[in-house]
Amino acid sequence: MKDLMLLRQKNSITYCIKEKKPCIGWVNRYFKDCLCNLSDEFSFAFGLVSLFCWGVAEVPQIITNFRTKSSHGVSLLFLLGWVGGDIFNLAGCLLEPATLPTQLYTAVLYTTTTIILVLQSLYYDYFYKCWKHRDDDSGQEVEEVKKPLRPQKPTDSGIPIPKGIGVSASRRMDFYFTSARSLAGSATPPFRSNLRPIASGPSAVGLNHDYSSDEDTVNAPLNISVSQPKPIPRSAGYGAFLATSSGMPHQTKALIVGFGGRKLFQEHGTEHSALGQVLGWMMAAVYMGGRLPQIWLNIKRGNVEGLNPLMFVFALIANVSYVGSILLRSTEWNKIKANMPWLLDAVVCVVLDLFIILQYVYYKYFRKQSSTSNGRDDEGAYK
Numbered sequence: 001m002k003d004l005m006l007l008r009q010k011n012s013i014t015y016c017i018k019e020k021k022p023c024i025g026w027v028n029r030y031f032k033d034c035l036c037n038l039s040d041e042f043s044f045a046f047g048l049v050s051l052f053c054w055g056v057a058e059v060p061q062i063i064t065n066f067r068t069k070s071s072h073g074v075s076l077l078f079l080l081g082w083v084g085g086d087i088f089n090l091a092g093c094l095l096e097p098a099t100l101p102t103q104l105y106t107a108v109l110y111t112t113t114t115i116i117l118v119l120q121s122l123y124y125d126y127f128y129k130c131w132k133h134r135d136d137d138s139g140q141e142v143e144e145v146k147k148p149l150r151p152q153k154p155t156d157s158g159i160p161i162p163k164g165i166g167v168s169a170s171r172r173m174d175f176y177f178t179s180a181r182s183l184a185g186s187a188t189p190p191f192r193s194n195l196r197p198i199a200s201g202p203s204a205v206g207l208n209h210d211y212s213s214d215e216d217t218v219n220a221p222l223n224i225s226v227s228q229p230k231p232i233p234r235s236a237g238y239g240a241f242l243a244t245s246s247g248m249p250h251q252t253k254a255l256i257v258g259f260g261g262r263k264l265f266q267e268h269g270t271e272h273s274a275l276g277q278v279l280g281w282m283m284a285a286v287y288m289g290g291r292l293p294q295i296w297l298n299i300k301r302g303n304v305e306g307l308n309p310l311m312f313v314f315a316l317i318a319n320v321s322y323v324g325s326i327l328l329r330s331t332e333w334n335k336i337k338a339n340m341p342w343l344l345d346a347v348v349c350v351v352l353d354l355f356i357i358l359q360y361v362y363y364k365y366f367r368k369q370s371s372t373s374n375g376r377d378d379e380g381a382y383k
């Protein structure tokens, strides 16, 4: 009977020991998670909401950038902070057994969308602007040489126009006005002087986690406090990590990670990765700090042109449901403690996102009236 159970656990993949029932099939199959009770199901549902919200969060900003052919509303530092935090997050989720599978999937999803957004921002703010400036400059030169400096009061010009230059001699006259303008000293800012130097772009994350190089789990003792693991795939490396580390129920990770030789520490029967925790805290610091450049950019510009508030609305919902998914899964202090960097980060980000949304409302609907009445120009973004 015991052997049968073991076999069943190996073959039928996952089984809720305490509840004495199999895991939900599709969740187990597609998300490698085992839901044993209602609270697990709610936790998973919140996880899905978070996954969805993060999946779409950056799309409105990508569309806004595309429409305006610029990314002047979003701080590049903020986006780079996201990418930096994502790297720590991915590594932390992979190493910390207490994190949920949906956390890892979510991390993969938003890292991808953020990288797209960063690349788009770099394109519009650097390459596109450069090309446009080049085009504009050559077009402007043609325009400028055609018109006099002060066409309304030609006599005001301190430089006398030599006699004998008629309409037919327009080409010579063009040169004359061109040089006069340069002599007078143009107020036009020097070419590209309004462009920031390019910050070093995000580099792709190259994680190479070898989770299971052999059939460790098959021989591994059963962890009876949790649902049972699925056989662990042997493939390794970043490209395959979805199929490996996340390809197992989160409860299993401790076991695997432990067997994989990772440094785990045991606390009241729950194993944690020390490195996973360190990475989690680094992630939290980077994510939380990352909002500041955006807040500062909004203040500095005094407007929110080019910023799509939906990104922060979705991020806010995503972070709230993320917290919900973690807390509903387990209220055990050990699990909460292990998830503390993720929880704290999400809570602080909710507050900061709320602040940014309020900033948006303020600049868009209250400040705008005063700025337009002052005749202020909202353009001229900088970061």
Ligand SMILES: NC(=[NH2+])NCCC[C@H](N)C(=O)O
Pocket: 054, 082, 083, 085, 086, 110, 111, 114, 287, 288, 315, 319, 345, 346, 349
């Ligand atoms: N690239 C991303 N969107 N990363 C998600 C970051 C999650 C983090 N809690 C934050 O809101 O900042």
